Amino acid sequence: MANLGQIDSANMDSYEHLLQAADLDDLIQAILEHGYEVYGPTLVDKAITYGKILSSADLPQGWTDEQEGGHYRVKRRTDNAYFGYVVGPHSWKKYLQLPHRPIWKSSRQEQEVQIIEIKEDVPKLAFLGVRSCELHAIAIQDRVLIESDYPNSNYRDRRSGLFTVAVNCTTAAPTCFCTAMQTGPAVTLTSDLTMTEVLEGKRHFFLIESGTELGAQILAQLPLKPSTVEEKQQAQKGIESAETQMRQGPRHFDSSDLKELLYRNFESPSWDKVAERCLSCANCTMACPTCFCSTVEDTTDLSGENAERWERWDSCFTSDFSHITGGSVRADTRSRYRQWMTHKLATWHDQFDSSGCVGCGRCITWCPVGIDLTEEVRTIRNLEQP
Amino acid sequence: MVPDPRLIATEKGKPKLAVWKFTSCDGCQLSLLDCEDELLLLAEEVEIAYFLEASSKVEEGPYDISLVEGSITTPDDVQRIQKVRKQSRFLVSIGACATAGGIQSLRNFADVTEFTSVVYARPDYIATLKDSTPISAHVPVDFELQGCPINKLQLLEVISAFLNQRAPQVSAHSVCIECKLKGNVCVWVAHGTPCMGPITHAGCGALCPSYNRGCYACYGPKENPNGESLCHWWAEKLGTDKATIIENIRNYNALAGSFKKIGESLEVNKKRTT
CATH class of the missing domain: 3.40.50.700 (NADH:ubiquinone oxidoreductase-like, 20kDa subunit)
Structure with a gap:
């Protein structure tokens, strides 16, 4: 498992190797030859989703995305970039923390009940095109699902053999705010491999570096050439332009006092306002790459001789989530939205020593009514002013 | 129960x-x-x-x-x-x-x-x-x-x-959760298709959105539905005409929960505007 340690900076100096875009498929084949199942971006149902990748032809080359609150469209690019878009409706958690999985089954024989753990034969997973915010999201989920007092063994098993090919972002959507959460756009956590895509005139290449021994082994199989100072500068320029886009965008903000701000504002009138708009549909939590809540569902067959327990993604936006004897603790949308946002941005710090938000913007784009977390922060702050 | x-x-x-x-x-x-x-x-x-x-x-x-x-x-x-x-x-x-x-x-x-x-x-x-x-x-x-x-x-x-004298596993949450568990692309956000999924009770396995169609709420309202906000957004952002909104609120579950109230308020508005 690549330990997601912090690396110094997005300095391109370490990117000593150049891979021609025409040779990108060699990288995918090399990973496949190491026995991995490769997953990455692919165009499905008019969105860039994560799916199985068998060759570079499966990637959404020449496509980009247009994103705003409650709005997503794929569009043709004017060039042939392989990674010329940001994050889509899926996140990698669907491969690490499975949406729905059996945990155990049991059968009754006479008076004995036998419980059998269902152990998955875990595949070797490789993720291609992981963005910096997503590496941070995986690191956050690791803290919750591996390093906490209540680890999830299936997550740990799926995660332990994970191989990642990260991509530095050279473009940002208006919904992106990783700069505010200090998680990007340049990759700042260790990845087996990290690449920057460059399209300059007629040239199309990747600068690539390894962060692990295995990454270096795969690099050694590729038709690389040394990168020049100029090529490194071109890559750097791409990342800087993504950074500038975000810093000048409407969603950049100072996140340093978020915890204190939200702790002071349990009773802000903004919660009533957002509850009028919120559908409590749970899309934000399902799309969020760090939301980790799950529930267990026990079922029996008609005979009552066989039972199963399944784990399924859950959301703090449902009534069942906080249902205890006597009813739901959070019966109304106001308390559910407040719980989600306060946990994500504030109480998460106390619980897991970091923010629960990586600034990927999925909750903004995939909210059907376009509720914007950054705007809610601003509203709470403004309402606090005397 | x-x-x-x-x-x-x-x-x-x-x-x-x-x-x-x-x-x-x-x-x-x-x-x-x-x-x-x-x-x-x-x-x-x-x-x-x-x-x-x-x-x-x-x-x-x-x-x-x-x-x-x-x-x-x-x-x-x-x-x-x-x-x-x-x-x-x-x-x-x-x-x-x-x-x-x-x-x-x-x-x-x-x-x-x-x-x-x-x-x-x-x-x-x-x-x-x-x-x-x-x-x-x-x-x-x-x-x-x-x-x-x-x-x-x-x-x-x-x-x-x-x-077996246990509680039934019948979730009262939205169809959206079923879509997301299946990995469906949201037809509302990504295609601009009006979809009742966010306020509709799960149970069908997100049948219509799985075929790139909007949900039309045949399972009725989910718990805690916010139909007012959904209808407002359909009209304002998706450009859905009022008749379509009424047809979706007023079909198999026209009397259920808040659907009744919303339907009535839309009717009043419709009469006012025509």
Whole structure:
């Protein structure tokens, strides 16, 4: 498992190797030859989703995305970039923390009940095109699902053999705010491999570096050439332009006092306002790459001789989530939205020593009514002013 | 919800199941026959004592579990549902008609005598009520299974839960959660298709959005639905016309929860603007 340690900076100096875009498929084949199942971006149902990748032809080359609150469209690019878009409706958690999985089954024989753990034969997973915010999201989920007092063994098993090919972002959507959460756009956590895509005139290449021994082994199989100072500068320029886009965008903000701000504002009138708009549909939590809540569902067959327990993604936006004897603790949308946002941005710090938000913007784009977390922060702050 | 185990007939053998029909299309009770593979297994566990759709052989009550399909629309229905309740230890209403009044509850927003005068040669032969109402408006209901029609797997789950004295795994959350569990791309956000999923009760497995169509709420409202906000956003951002919004709020579940109130406010606005 690549330990997601912090690396110094997005300095391109370490990117000593150049891979021609025409040779990108060699990288995918090399990973496949190491026995991995490769997953990455692919165009499905008019969105860039994560799916199985068998060759570079499966990637959404020449496509980009247009994103705003409650709005997503794929569009043709004017060039042939392989990674010329940001994050889509899926996140990698669907491969690490499975949406729905059996945990155990049991059968009754006479008076004995036998419980059998269902152990998955875990595949070797490789993720291609992981963005910096997503590496941070995986690191956050690791803290919750591996390093906490209540680890999830299936997550740990799926995660332990994970191989990642990260991509530095050279473009940002208006919904992106990783700069505010200090998680990007340049990759700042260790990845087996990290690449920057460059399209300059007629040239199309990747600068690539390894962060692990295995990454270096795969690099050694590729038709690389040394990168020049100029090529490194071109890559750097791409990342800087993504950074500038975000810093000048409407969603950049100072996140340093978020915890204190939200702790002071349990009773802000903004919660009533957002509850009028919120559908409590749970899309934000399902799309969020760090939301980790799950529930267990026990079922029996008609005979009552066989039972199963399944784990399924859950959301703090449902009534069942906080249902205890006597009813739901959070019966109304106001308390559910407040719980989600306060946990994500504030109480998460106390619980897991970091923010629960990586600034990927999925909750903004995939909210059907376009509720914007950054705007809610601003509203709470403004309402606090005397 | 789960009855006292002492109530379940054990000494006399298998629990007795009855299936009742009120004003409905029969589609929900047919989902029991649709169980096919599981039907024989079900017959091993329960005595199918009253199910006219399947057999004219009728066992007398009382019944341990009654599945009630259809809404109450006639003076006779009003009497009969009381008799059904009296004979039933555990009563489950199944389908949009039984849980919400069904598509026939559209009459509640109009004048039913006007309809009967147009449709029937002898309207004076027609004994019908002004309103179509759900079963719960007349008798206590132990569990409501929503859907038009219901999902047969959910029906089996409810029966299994009853037989094994546990709570049924029937989530009251949105269809969106089913979409996201399947990895569906949101038809609303990514295609601009109006979709009722965010306020609709799960259970169908996100059938329509899985085929790139908007949900039209045949499972009725989820818990805590915010239809006002959804309708506002459809009109303002998706450019959905008012007739489409009314059609979606006013169909199989027009009386259910907040759908009724929203439908009425839209009607008022429509009258004002026309």
